[in-house]
Amino acid sequence: MTHVEQPVPDLDQRSDRASMRDVISAYVSLTKPRVIELLLLTTVPVMFFAAQGVPGVGLVAATVVGGIFSAGSASVFNCVYDRDIDEQMRRTRRRALPRHVVTPRAALIFGSVLAVLSVLVLGFFVNWLSAGLSLAANAFYVFVYTMLLKRRTTQNIVWGGIAGCFPTLIGWTAVTNSVNWEPLILFMVVFFWTPPHTWALALRYREDYAQVDVPMLPVVKSARHVGGQIVAYSWVMVATSLLMWPIASTGWLYPVAAIGLGAVFLVQAHQLHARAKGTEDLTKIRPMQLFHSSNLYLSLLFVALAVDPLLR
Missing domain, CATH: 1.20.120 (Four Helix Bundle (Hemerythrin (Met), subunit A))
Known part of the structure; x- marks a missing residue:
C-alpha cells in the first residue's frame, strides 16, 4: 500500500546537530505511519467479522501493536534499500535517510528490533500462526518487492502488493487461529x-x-x-x-x-x-x-x- 509522503520537519538551520525531537520524528517517519494506518484498517475490521461481534480488547491491542511493529519494520528496511533513489525523487527526498538525519546502520538496527518485537508480541500474545504470517509479509515486501521486483518490472506493484494483503489473513487468524x-x-x-x-x-x-x-x-x-x-x-x-x-x-x-x-x-x-x-x-x-x-x-x-x- 502507498501513500503521499508527509515531509519530515526541517532541521534547525542554526545547528549542525539534530534535536532529539527531530531524531524521534525521523525514526517515526521511517516506519511510514500512513501506510500502517491503511494496513491496520484491513486488520481490525476482519477481527470483528471473524469474531462475529466484538473481539477481546487485549487480543485487538496485541494484534495492533504487533502489526505496527511488523509494518514499521518492513518500511524501515524499504527506506534503507531505496535511499539512493529516494534522494533523487521529489516525493521522497525529504525522508530521513536522504537528509542524513538517521544513518543506514542505525535504521537497520531499528528495523531489526521492530521485526523481532513484532514476532514476539504476536507469537506470545496472539498466536504463532499470526506471527508467522506477519513475518512472511515483512520478508515478501523487503526481499521480493523492494529488492527483486520494484526496479525490474512494470508488474512490480501487482505482485509486490501481495505483502499488503496479509493483514486480512492476520486479522482472521488472530481470532480463529486458522485460515x-x-x-x-x-x-x-x-x-x-x-x-x-x-x-x-x-x-x-x-x-x-x-x-x-x-x-x-x-x-x-x-x-x-x-x-x-x-x-x-x-x-x-x-x-x-x-x-x-x-x-x-x-x-x-x-x-x-x-x-x-x-x-x-x-x-x-x-x-x-x-x-x-x-x-x-x-x-x-x-x-x-x-x-x-x-x-x-x-x-x-x-x-x-x-x-x-x-x-x-
Whole structure:
C-alpha cells in the first residue's frame, strides 16, 4: 500500500546537530505511519467479522501493536534499500535517510528490533500462526518487492502488493487461529485494489520514477493504457468483494456497501480512463482524485465488514 509522503520537519538551520525531537520524528517517519494506518484498517475490521461481534480488547491491542511493529519494520528496511533513489525523487527526498538525519546502520538496527518485537508480541500474545504470517509479509515486501521486483518490472506493484494483503489473513487468524475462505477473498480484494490505487499515484509522480529508472507502469506506458488497466482491475476488485456475501453469509450491510462503494469506484475509474484517452496532461487527467477515493473505498468497505455482524 502507498501513500503521499508527509515531509519530515526541517532541521534547525542554526545547528549542525539534530534535536532529539527531530531524531524521534525521523525514526517515526521511517516506519511510514500512513501506510500502517491503511494496513491496520484491513486488520481490525476482519477481527470483528471473524469474531462475529466484538473481539477481546487485549487480543485487538496485541494484534495492533504487533502489526505496527511488523509494518514499521518492513518500511524501515524499504527506506534503507531505496535511499539512493529516494534522494533523487521529489516525493521522497525529504525522508530521513536522504537528509542524513538517521544513518543506514542505525535504521537497520531499528528495523531489526521492530521485526523481532513484532514476532514476539504476536507469537506470545496472539498466536504463532499470526506471527508467522506477519513475518512472511515483512520478508515478501523487503526481499521480493523492494529488492527483486520494484526496479525490474512494470508488474512490480501487482505482485509486490501481495505483502499488503496479509493483514486480512492476520486479522482472521488472530481470532480463529486458522485460515478460511473468507480472509482469502478479502486478501484478493486488497490484491486487486492495489494496482489502481498505486498506478494513480504513479501517474502523478511518473517523472520522478522515470528519473530514477523505476519502471512503474505509467513510466513505460501511455496514460490511456494505464487508465485501461485501472478499469480492468477495478471491475475484478468489485466483483471479488461481492463474493463475501454468499460465501461468508453476511448480513445486508456489507453487500449494500460493496455494491454502492464499488459503483462509485468504477465510475471514477472510467472517468479517469476517459480523461486519459485524449491527453497526457496530468492536470487534466487528475489521477490523485482516484488515489484519494481508493483510500476511502477500502476504508468504508472494511468498516462495513466490521459493523455487519454487529447488526445481526
